Amino acid sequence: METTSDAGPSREARATEAQRPALRSAGLTLLRLNPFRVLRLPTDVPSSQAVWKAEKVLARVRAGVDLPEPDLLGWLPAADELEIQQAAQKLEEPLRRLHDQLLWFDPADPHWPALETPLAAADPAGLKQYLAIDEATVAYQGEDVRTAHRVNQANLRLVLALSWLGGVGPELFAAAGDGAPVPRLELGSGTLEDPHHLLGKEGQTGRAAAWQPLLPQALSRWATLLAEPAFASYVGTRIARLGDDLVGADDVEPVIASLRATLTDVIVAELKQRIVAGRLDGVAELAAVAANSGFERGVWQTAFRPLRPLLAAELDELDALIDERRPANPEDIQQFLTRVDATARSWHALDQAGLLGLSDVVDDAVQRAFLRLRVVENAGSKLSVLERVLVQAGELARSASLRERLTAYRGRLKSYGDDLCHFCGTREAERKSCAALSGRVETGRTRGYNSTTIHYRVSSVPLPRCPRCAELHGFVRKMGTTGWWIATGIVFLAAVLFWSELFSKPSAGTVMILAVGGFLFWAIGAGIRHATAVGVVPKGEKSWNNYERSAAMDRLRSDGMGGIQYDWRPDAWLRISEQGHQPNTGDTGGMQALKTLGWILLVVLLLWARFSCFDRRH
Numbered sequence: 017m018e019t020t021s022d023a024g025p026s027r028e029a030r031a032t033e034a035q036r037p038a039l040r041s042a043g044l045t046l047l048r049l050n051p052f053r054v055l056r057l058p059t060d061v062p063s064s065q066a067v068w069k070a071e072k073v074l075a076r077v078r079a080g081v082d083l084p085e086p087d088l089l090g091w092l093p094a095a096d097e098l099e100i101q102q103a104a105q106k107l108e109e110p111l112r113r114l115h116d117q118l119l120w121f122d123p124a125d126p127h128w129p130a131l132e133t134p135l136a137a138a139d140p141a142g143l144k145q146y147l148a149i150d151e152a153t154v155a156y157q158g159e160d161v162r163t164a165h166r167v168n169q170a171n172l173r174l175v176l177a178l179s180w181l182g183g184v185g186p187e188l189f190a191a192a193g194d195g196a197p198v199p200r201l202e203l204g205s206g207t208l209e210d211p212h213h214l215l216g217k218e219g220q221t222g223r224a225a226a227w228q229p230l231l232p233q234a235l236s237r238w239a240t241l242l243a244e245p246a247f248a249s250y251v252g253t254r255i256a257r258l259g260d261d262l263v264g265a266d267d268v269e270p271v272i273a274s275l276r277a278t279l280t281d282v283i284v285a286e287l288k289q290r291i292v293a294g295r296l297d298g299v300a301e302l303a304a305v306a307a308n309s310g311f312e313r314g315v316w317q318t319a320f321r322p323l324r325p326l327l328a329a330e331l332d333e334l335d336a337l338i339d340e341r342r343p344a345n346p347e348d349i350q351q352f353l354t355r356v357d358a359t360a361r362s363w364h365a366l367d368q369a370g371l372l373g374l375s376d377v378v379d380d381a382v383q384r385a386f387l388r389l390r391v392v393e394n395a396g397s398k399l400s401v402l403e404r405v406l407v408q409a410g411e412l413a414r415s416a417s418l419r420e421r422l423t424a425y426r427g428r429l430k431s432y433g434d435d436l437c438h439f440c441g442t443r444e445a446e447r448k449s450c451a452a453l454s455g456r457v458e459t460g461r462t463r464g465y466n467s468t469t470i471h472y473r474v475s476s477v478p479l480p481r482c483p484r485c486a487e488l489h490g491f492v493r494k495m496g497t498t499g500w501w502i503a504t505g506i507v508f509l510a511a512v513l514f515w516s517e518l519f520s521k522p523s524a525g526t527v528m529i530l531a532v533g534g535f536l537f538w539a540i541g542a543g544i545r546h547a548t549a550v551g552v553v554p555k556g557e558k559s560w561n562n563y564e565r566s567a568a569m570d571r572l573r574s575d576g577m578g579g580i581q582y583d584w585r586p587d588a589w590l591r592i593s594e595q596g597h598q599p600n601t602g603d604t605g606g607m608q609a610l611k612t613l614g615w616i617l618l619v620v621l622l623l624w625a626r627f628s629c630f631d632r633r634h
Contacts, residue, residue: 455577499544
């Protein structure tokens with residue numbers, strides 16, 4: 017049941033079902049509440065008459081009597097009492113009145129009767145005829161008159177386009193038959209594709225198709241007008257007619273800037289309405305209209321800035337993957353960037369001209385991911401994953417400065433990886449703790465009288481190692497040395513205890529026992545060293561003898577080096593580079609001598625046992 021008040025029925029109650037879109041559309045609201053439309057006044061009415069007319073209109077509305085003047089936009093809902101009072105107040109403000117006057121129809125146009133009559137009657141034929149009028153027909157009547165006609169042409173296109181965009185307005189055209197030629201209307205400075213053809217375009221019919229070519233033409237005409245000196249003179253003339261001492265020639269530029277802002281804000285408001293409603297197809301169409309409007313790119317980028325948070329809300333839902341309250345995880349960051357990439361691809365169709373600034377929204381998301389990537393713990397052990405994520409972020413970033421920052425960080429991360437310990441991969445290497453790899457390559461041969469001298473080029477490179485791993489390797493070496501001493505002790509103790517059994521009656525069994533003892537001499541030391549390395553090296557780190565796939569090894573091989581020697585003493589590289597020591601295979605000098613002596617004794621014993629057994633048999 018509808019309710020009424022002393023002021024008459026509510027605006028919602030008075031609007032028909034076809035008119036309801038006008039109550040929600042920002043563009044139609046701009047047209048519907050124009051004070052010259054609400055009060056049925058021509059734009060050249062004096063201020064004193066405007067105030068009197070407002071009181072008259074208000075009295076008629078309160079009495080429920082229709083206004084005698086025709087409504088030029090009869091397809092839009094009429095104003096209520098409050099809106100009539102607001103319209104009267106607008107006319108009392110000089111700059112606000114001038115702003116609304118320029119967005120309405122000027123009777124100074126010599127073709128005004130050809131526009132007023134069909135517009136009030138929503139006559140399709142008359143409106144089509146007015147749209148086709150050539151500007152040249154009014155050029156000889158003066159620049160001010162010509163500008164008034166151009167303003168009316170632009171405003172009529174704006175009214176029709178915004179009306180059709182809102183789903184209301186007169187049905188001016190019928191659908192063209194299949195295969196019919198595409199007619200065009202001559203519009204003075206350009207041509208307009210006849211909406212006969214557009215009604216069936218892309219599956220759209222009626223108003224839904226006709227606004228798309230008409231709205232960019234309306235905006236383009238306004239953009240051209242606002243940039244011309246003739247329009248500034250036109251505005252100055254209207255200011256002078258107001259006869260208000262508070263406004264003057266200095267207000268021309270503010271008025272023009274206000275018109276520009278209003279026209280762009282209307283498109284922004286329509287876009288916002290569609291974004292909130294989830295009608296992204298309409299967003300793409302209006303963004304294309306803005307791109308073809310003729311206004312400067314910076315004007316649209318500034319106007320569209322308030323819309324970015326609405327579009328960014330979809331990305332904000334992904335922030336849980338990079339929540340600062342949780343430890344930074346490269347896998348989560350990679351998933352976040354993948355989702356951002358998918359969203360950015362869907363946005364590309366909405367903003368092909370880049371006016372909505374969606375690239376800035378994407379860059380903000382990449383920036384947030386980059387900041388989280390930089391605080392990943394234990395990054396040294398995750399260099400390959402971090403590298404993949406940085407590459408993905410670089411491909412997604414739109415800003416050149418952000419791409420440069422990502423590239424620079426990749427370079428720092430790579431150098432950081434080169435400086436990491438080869439064995440643990442998490443701590444930075446130090447020069448005094450590095451191991452060493454040495455190789456040689458033949459450079460030539462010198463032949464003498466009965467000899468040949470081979471010349472080699474020897475090169476040594478550091479194998480990055482941190483102090484902790486160097487200390488760990490030193491412990492493994494000590495345990496290996498201890499194992500060799502234990503093995504030596506066992507062998508010589510066995511020789512003392514079983515001397516007579518082994519050597520008084522040498523036999524094949526003696527040889528076997530000596531061989532087993534020699535094997536134990538080697539196996540015990542090596543076994544203890546290996547067992548120690550397995551036991552003390554943390555899981556996931558490389559063992560002391562795992563150097564084949566190191567960058568240092570690759571460097572030697574790329575230089576053609578062979579005969580690689582690995583020196584894993586705790587201070588190997590320091591000894592070689594600064595003290596001029598020769599590379600060592602990892603054993604101390606005393607241990608090398610002990611091992612050499614042991615093997616010599618073993619060989620001598622084996623030979624002695626072999627020939628003793630041979631003499632006894634013969």
